[in-house]
Amino acid sequence: MASEIAFQATGIEKSFPGVKALKGVSLTLKTHSIHALLGENGAGKSTLIKIITGVHHPDAGRLILEGQEVHFASPREAIAHRVGVVHQERNLIPRFSVAENIHLEQLGASLLKPVDYANLNKQAARWLEALGLDIDPRTPVSRLSVAKMQLVEIAKALSLRSRVLLLDEPTASLTPSETDLLFSFLRKLRDSGASLLFVSHKLEEAQELCDSVTVLRDGSNACESRPMEGLGRQDIVRLMIGRAEGDGGWRKRDTPPGVPPAIELKNVETSLGHANVNLHVRKGEIVGLYGLVGAGRTELAKCILGQFPLTAGTVEIDGKPAKIRSVGEALHIHRVGYVSEDRKGEGLVLMHSVLGNAGITVWRPLSALLGFLTDRLVRHKVTPYIEKLEVKTPSLAQTVANLSGGNQQKISVAKWLAAGVKILLVDEPSVGIDIKTKAYLHDLLRELADNGTAILLITSDMPEMILLADRILVMNDYRLQGQLINDGSYAGMSEGIMNLIHRSEAA
Amino acid sequence: MSYPDLPAKGPSGDIVGKPRRNTAATRFYLTNEFGLIALIVLFALAFQFATDGFFSPFNLFSLGRIAAVNIMIGLAMMVVVITGGLNLAVGAIGVCAAMTCGYLIEVVGLPWPIAILSAVALGAMLGFINGWTSVRTGLHSFIITLATMSIFFGVMIFLTRAESYRALPPVFAAFGRMKLLGIFSPLLLVSLMAALFLGYLYNLTAVGREMLAAGAKPEAAEMSGINVGRIFIYCHMLSGALAACAALMLVARNGAAIPSMAGQLGQDWLLIAFLGPVLGGTLLTGGKASVLGTCLGAFLVTMLTSGLLLLQLGDFWIQSFLGLLLLAAVLMDKTRRTFLARRNMA
Amino acid sequence: MNGSLANAMRSDWFGPLLVTIIAVVIVGSFNPSFLSPLNIQVLLLAIAVNGLIAFSQMLIIAIGQMNLSVGAIGGLCAIVFAGMMDVWHVPAPLAALSALSIGVICGIINGVLIARTGISAFVITLATLSVYKGINLGITHAQPFYNIAESVKSVGQGAIFGVVPWLMLPTMAVGLVLWFMLNRQPIGRFILAVGGNQHAAELSGISIENTVVTAHALSGFLAALAGLLLVARLQMGQPTIGDDWLILSFAAPVIGGAILAGGHVSVPATLLGVVIVAIITQALVLFDIDPFLVQVVLGAMILAAVGANRFRESRLSRKLKRL
Amino acid sequence: DSKIALVPGGPHPYFAAWEQAGKDAAKDFGLAAADYKVPQKWELSQQNQLLESLLTQGYNGFLIFPGDPVGSVSTVDELVSNGAPVVGGAGCFKDPSSASFCLGTDTGNSAYIGTKELLKTLTGTKKRIAHFTGFLVDPNTQLRIDAVKKAAEEEGATVVQVIADIDAPEPAEEKINAYLAAHANDVDGIITSAWVPAVVASNAVRKIGDKRIKMVAIDHDEVVLKAIKDGFVNGTMLQNPYGQGYIGTFVLDKLRSGCTVKTDAPFKKNALTDKFIDSGTAYVAADKVDTYVDAMRDTTKKLFETFQATYLTCK
Numbered sequence A: 001m002a003s004e005i006a007f008q009a010t011g012i013e014k015s016f017p018g019v020k021a022l023k024g025v026s027l028t029l030k031t032h033s034i035h036a037l038l039g040e041n042g043a044g045k046s047t048l049i050k051i052i053t054g055v056h057h058p059d060a061g062r063l064i065l066e067g068q069e070v071h072f073a074s075p076r077e078a079i080a081h082r083v084g085v086v087h088q089e090r091n092l093i094p095r096f097s098v099a100e101n102i103h104l105e106q107l108g109a110s111l112l113k114p115v116d117y118a119n120l121n122k123q124a125a126r127w128l129e130a131l132g133l134d135i136d137p138r139t140p141v142s143r144l145s146v147a148k149m150q151l152v153e154i155a156k157a158l159s160l161r162s163r164v165l166l167l168d169e170p171t172a173s174l175t176p177s178e179t180d181l182l183f184s185f186l187r188k189l190r191d192s193g194a195s196l197l198f199v200s201h202k203l204e205e206a207q208e209l210c211d212s213v214t215v216l217r218d219g220s221n222a223c224e225s226r227p228m229e230g231l232g233r234q235d236i237v238r239l240m241i242g243r244a245e246g247d248g249g250w251r252k253r254d255t256p257p258g259v260p261p262a263i264e265l266k267n268v269e270t271s272l273g274h275a276n277v278n279l280h281v282r283k284g285e286i287v288g289l290y291g292l293v294g295a296g297r298t299e300l301a302k303c304i305l306g307q308f309p310l311t312a313g314t315v316e317i318d319g320k321p322a323k324i325r326s327v328g329e330a331l332h333i334h335r336v337g338y339v340s341e342d343r344k345g346e347g348l349v350l351m352h353s354v355l356g357n358a359g360i361t362v363w364r365p366l367s368a369l370l371g372f373l374t375d376r377l378v379r380h381k382v383t384p385y386i387e388k389l390e391v392k393t394p395s396l397a398q399t400v401a402n403l404s405g406g407n408q409q410k411i412s413v414a415k416w417l418a419a420g421v422k423i424l425l426v427d428e429p430s431v432g433i434d435i436k437t438k439a440y441l442h443d444l445l446r447e448l449a450d451n452g453t454a455i456l457l458i459t460s461d462m463p464e465m466i467l468l469a470d471r472i473l474v475m476n477d478y479r480l481q482g483q484l485i486n487d488g489s490y491a492g493m494s495e496g497i498m499n500l501i502h503r504s505e506a507a
Numbered sequence B: 001m002s003y004p005d006l007p008a009k010g011p012s013g014d015i016v017g018k019p020r021r022n023t024a025a026t027r028f029y030l031t032n033e034f035g036l037i038a039l040i041v042l043f044a045l046a047f048q049f050a051t052d053g054f055f056s057p058f059n060l061f062s063l064g065r066i067a068a069v070n071i072m073i074g075l076a077m078m079v080v081v082i083t084g085g086l087n088l089a090v091g092a093i094g095v096c097a098a099m100t101c102g103y104l105i106e107v108v109g110l111p112w113p114i115a116i117l118s119a120v121a122l123g124a125m126l127g128f129i130n131g132w133t134s135v136r137t138g139l140h141s142f143i144i145t146l147a148t149m150s151i152f153f154g155v156m157i158f159l160t161r162a163e164s165y166r167a168l169p170p171v172f173a174a175f176g177r178m179k180l181l182g183i184f185s186p187l188l189l190v191s192l193m194a195a196l197f198l199g200y201l202y203n204l205t206a207v208g209r210e211m212l213a214a215g216a217k218p219e220a221a222e223m224s225g226i227n228v229g230r231i232f233i234y235c236h237m238l239s240g241a242l243a244a245c246a247a248l249m250l251v252a253r254n255g256a257a258i259p260s261m262a263g264q265l266g267q268d269w270l271l272i273a274f275l276g277p278v279l280g281g282t283l284l285t286g287g288k289a290s291v292l293g294t295c296l297g298a299f300l301v302t303m304l305t306s307g308l309l310l311l312q313l314g315d316f317w318i319q320s321f322l323g324l325l326l327l328a329a330v331l332m333d334k335t336r337r338t339f340l341a342r343r344n345m346a
Numbered sequence C: 001m002n003g004s005l006a007n008a009m010r011s012d013w014f015g016p017l018l019v020t021i022i023a024v025v026i027v028g029s030f031n032p033s034f035l036s037p038l039n040i041q042v043l044l045l046a047i048a049v050n051g052l053i054a055f056s057q058m059l060i061i062a063i064g065q066m067n068l069s070v071g072a073i074g075g076l077c078a079i080v081f082a083g084m085m086d087v088w089h090v091p092a093p094l095a096a097l098s099a100l101s102i103g104v105i106c107g108i109i110n111g112v113l114i115a116r117t118g119i120s121a122f123v124i125t126l127a128t129l130s131v132y133k134g135i136n137l138g139i140t141h142a143q144p145f146y147n148i149a150e151s152v153k154s155v156g157q158g159a160i161f162g163v164v165p166w167l168m169l170p171t172m173a174v175g176l177v178l179w180f181m182l183n184r185q186p187i188g189r190f191i192l193a194v195g196g197n198q199h200a201a202e203l204s205g206i207s208i209e210n211t212v213v214t215a216h217a218l219s220g221f222l223a224a225l226a227g228l229l230l231v232a233r234l235q236m237g238q239p240t241i242g243d244d245w246l247i248l249s250f251a252a253p254v255i256g257g258a259i260l261a262g263g264h265v266s267v268p269a270t271l272l273g274v275v276i277v278a279i280i281t282q283a284l285v286l287f288d289i290d291p292f293l294v295q296v297v298l299g300a301m302i303l304a305a306v307g308a309n310r311f312r313e314s315r316l317s318r319k320l321k322r323l
Numbered sequence D: 001d002s003k004i005a006l007v008p009g010g011p012h013p014y015f016a017a018w019e020q021a022g023k024d025a026a027k028d029f030g031l032a033a034a035d036y037k038v039p040q041k042w043e044l045s046q047q048n049q050l051l052e053s054l055l056t057q058g059y060n061g062f063l064i065f066p067g068d069p070v071g072s073v074s075t076v077d078e079l080v081s082n083g084a085p086v087v088g089g090a091g092c093f094k095d096p097s098s099a100s101f102c103l104g105t106d107t108g109n110s111a112y113i114g115t116k117e118l119l120k121t122l123t124g125t126k127k128r129i130a131h132f133t134g135f136l137v138d139p140n141t142q143l144r145i146d147a148v149k150k151a152a153e154e155e156g157a158t159v160v161q162v163i164a165d166i167d168a169p170e171p172a173e174e175k176i177n178a179y180l181a182a183h184a185n186d187v188d189g190i191i192t193s194a195w196v197p198a199v200v201a202s203n204a205v206r207k208i209g210d211k212r213i214k215m216v217a218i219d220h221d222e223v224v225l226k227a228i229k230d231g232f233v234n235g236t237m238l239q240n241p242y243g244q245g246y247i248g249t250f251v252l253d254k255l256r257s258g259c260t261v262k263t264d265a266p267f268k269k270n271a272l273t274d275k276f277i278d279s280g281t282a283y284v285a286a287d288k289v290d291t292y293v294d295a296m297r298d299t300t301k302k303l304f305e306t307f308q309a310t311y312l313t314c315k
């Protein structure tokens, strides 16, 4: 496998109002290779990818594709040069079918020639199958879960058969099994000569998949295109954050058995199909809820919050049956909070400022007579969390949409940490958050629990689950399969979890 | 517990809460409001140069008086546009309120302050009907207010048989004709007060912030504990009340409550109602409002019309010139912003 | 449940169709003359013109924008059409062609201004509305053009089998073409894609500018066509043509389930929206409602029509969720 | 120097004659100007803004068609208090107002006469008439509805339907045709009392073609006149816009040069004002349709000759 240089970027600079996102970054991609692009949240990874694909225009620097200098004025031109991309944020047309979304680029060949939908569906089905995605290509994407949308987006990029393929955190909302499928596919692509760039905050993945690596720190190269071989995890971490990773290991946390449940579900059935759900979370406890994508965990949380009706059973809060009809009631009457897994759809008001988002849960409680409320009050309340999570933003007035993906996620979590609720449902809190902040976040969650908050943690990130949870409940197909007491050993716990899931599937 | 070697604060790259030097000023120059002020000054000078009498006391007075009403109408629309909806019934609600005020004074014989309050309350109530219906049915407020526009106006015409009420106490007409310092209409003060109130609402109260958040992204707002439905209803009620205020200002200006003051079905108000907010930077998709921008936008349009009338261009062509001027204004503003943004980044 | 029936029930046109049928049955049974050939012809005439107006706006709703200038473009083209025949004695087909091209040009101006400057379509089309309407008034001084070619007049009055007016043909053709375009042709899909998620469409390599300009050009064309039909129907070129198109142009697509934010419109449902409005308007005349109450009843009927449709939708979605 | 503005309520063909009338009068009486100024739309506020602007521009006499009889009064008061006399043209301001008088068509009376003329042509025993008229927000519409009803009652006829709010061609076309399609057999006569309905109804009866339904129109639109010539319409109620413009300009100049309106002048009364002067309204049937312009000119001349003596006191 002769590998030659497929693409080169040199001295790329890019400024946004108030931020210098890239300060002379270089990157070299070779054929027959998968290249890792790593860095903290806001380091400039996505910006670099957007520059390479013509979404943004560099202030300085050169892009060289197969020896030729190129200037992409728009994403169209990049696509025409067979540079494909999966962006960090989902970019699909909600009402279009999966097949049409996958092939949108290819429709443009002739504007008037009728679209051959049968063929489109057939083509799409092939890509979906390759990624192990079992959905009808005619389904509108608006009906898919976040994870499935992500896979559709990957299929969309693959369908271009690009020479250079850039993947910005494609695995952020995937579970290990889907990730494995994707990886074997990417390796096949690599072997066929493509040149791939892979961004992830899961270092294990990057190390497993990639053969070379570029690390960005604060908009500059911490290392440029060096072989992955010989780099250990700690080396990479040092490159990323300038020093070694502390060991934020599992900690045994004891909740005295006498502590009453803060929230308890008794024989809950829902209109979405949950049956016979019994669970409780005691004050100060962190209970994990694990399951594969589509297991119905998010849906359960939403049913608790009154978004979908319960058809049987009761939810008790502090021992008293509670009828929650909206998140507003949950927050203001029962002091229950919910960190959404879908930051773009439900978590954040993207067009508003950092402050406007982070404070949204505390406006009511903070406001005085006639609802009077000043920015200062809100800032006072939320800044500690924003600082603790190291949100990288030029100011609190910055529009959230302009933040990097990971930093957006931090805001989405921070606002619920600030809300000071007694019961917190946390759904995929660390999607897209870098390793350093993830550790801080875990700290914050533990701290909350230590101070008496009951936490129900939903995450598809198994290490995170095993690191944080006191007990782990396993859900599959809208039913609870069992419970494990966490002993902090990754091997043992993950095997136990998988057993529970597979036992139910075998049954 | 762990990570003992970590600094407590974010690294130096984070500038939480400390805006960079210069950005505040730059940001202001980049705003719609600044652009509108620049355009207003520019066109005012141009008109002064090209016409006689643009700055004459009477013209300033009448300009201010028309602008005052237009601003109020713009605000009435703005508060609903924030929700991503719209209120086609502003005119109809306004006329209903004005006629109610006239009826209460002339037929029932209530003292005028009570009549005014009742009229505003009626406006809010009609707004409530709009809001409640659109929230409850989940239909877009476009279609709801399209229907209620017909209904409200139709009921009004049916009840009044298109007769005006003009036996109003002289304070009304006097207020409409009063001149402060020889050039200002006190109606401007009323609009100013409404604008200040809205500014307070959106910047300094929880409800106002909730309105903006709910309008920008209802799903996210709902999932953050905001009762989006109730907030939308508040917005419609506010819109109704402001529409009533605008209509009462017209009553003062005309010295009578007349059914035709907003045209057939109240549609005459619609263009100006949208124009002010949109020029002022309010997004039709919701979530962003500029009270000052709306005022300036409405004022700019009123001024352009007034200036053009003074220019005495061919009668039937005036409308074309107004359109061209409006285009020129927005294009100039756009160029300014692009220019500044480029300069600023380089 | 039968699969195809379930599919039909889920589609946008099902509700409006149901409402239409119910309305026809009710009005027809109370007033048999409603179903007389002459009356159907009158109804179809109204639908022919209003359908084009609604389509013209529907395309722009599809890309998530608004076109306030539909009426102004239609009016301008109508008086150009009539004026050319009246003043310069241009043959009707040539006059029609010129008028239609002016419509397209007006649309292109809208589209280019919007796409190039990024200023909201609302402001741009509001400004061009003034420009186009002003040109109309400047040319006509508010006086109608009377001397229309006889051929145009006879087309405007003629009907196939005494029931289907000739004017219905262009509307039907446009409806079919639009349906095909929006559902089968890439250009139509691009229009909907831009409306559904402009950013995503751009990242997928769709040229936003071309798509927006195309949509506006088509919209201008349709508005112009509606103007021409009205000239034929009114037998003269009225400068006021187009003055009150705006509300209807939005109402029909919205009744037909269009989403004002863009990305979703339905040709048959929009046409049915026009039909519903036309039937309601006619019913008000047929039942001799007190003129002072006409508006009230009209509003209530529109509310009832969309409300019924909405009720069906929510019932349906609840059922689907349970499945 | 007199600078007169002739301001209609909005762009409308009815007022086209004002432009020429103003020019003629300015020439005949040596005025600085008598300009026809049109608001861009039929909106009360647009008209008010235009009037205020014209005042700023130095116009000092106004012939105005009130955008609203009541709503325009306060603007008139303002104009007059700034020294510019105002005369109501074609339509009247509602008393009390500062307008000197109103020179126009008595809308109610015109509708009344028209209805009487229509009923004369009906021969059957059942006289069923339909009335097509303009915007309901215009108070004149109510006057017309009442007048038609009164005339019908006097003749033992019934008004079977009133269709209103059809001042724009599209809805007028839709509603009138719908009505005739369903009810052509239930109606014997049509009276129209607004410009657009008259035009549209003329076309509609021409389309029906059997000349059984009689119709009386209003105003002098070409379509209407042609339909009268062709026998589809029986006649039309003509008004005299030229005379309003010409005499109105003349009077405004006189008022500026020190003349005053006689308090005991033989004003007529109508529903709006006690100071009404009929600018002439005439029923024109097929026999006179070719010479109607001359007829109106005669009316104008007659009115003009005695006008100063009858209505003004000049030093």
Ligand SMILES: Nc1ncnc2c1ncn2[C@@H]1O[C@H](COP(=O)(O)OP(=O)(O)OP(=O)(O)O)[C@@H](O)[C@H]1O
Residues within 6 Å of the ligand: A016, A017, A019, A020, A021, A039, A040, A041, A042, A043, A044, A045, A046, A047, A048, A088, A392, A393, A401, A402, A403, A404, A405, A406, A407, A432, A434
């Ligand atoms: N459109 C924009 N306007 C202003 N600032 C922006 C914009 N896009 C990115 N930035 C800023 O540029 C910096 C780099 O962002 P980028 O999205 O490239 O980070 P990233 O490395 O992808 O981070 P993450 O891991 O969180 O996705 C951030 O500080 C971000 O706030």
Ligand SMILES: Nc1ncnc2c1ncn2[C@@H]1O[C@H](COP(=O)(O)OP(=O)(O)OP(=O)(O)O)[C@@H](O)[C@H]1O
Residues within 6 Å of the ligand: A143, A144, A145, A146, A147, A291, A292, A293, A294, A295, A296, A297, A298, A299, A341, A458, A460
């Ligand atoms: N209206 C709907 N139509 C079709 N599918 C739906 C609908 N609502 C939810 N689903 C599907 O239900 C499944 C469950 O959602 P989701 O994947 O979020 O579950 P989860 O257990 O929270 O998994 P995870 O949290 O790992 O993503 C998803 O596949 C989602 O697409």
Ligand SMILES: [Mg+2]
Residues within 6 Å of the ligand: A045, A046, A047, A088, A168, A404, A405, A406
């Ligand atoms: Mg990123």
Ligand SMILES: [Mg+2]
Residues within 6 Å of the ligand: A297, A298, A299, A341, A427
């Ligand atoms: Mg989930």
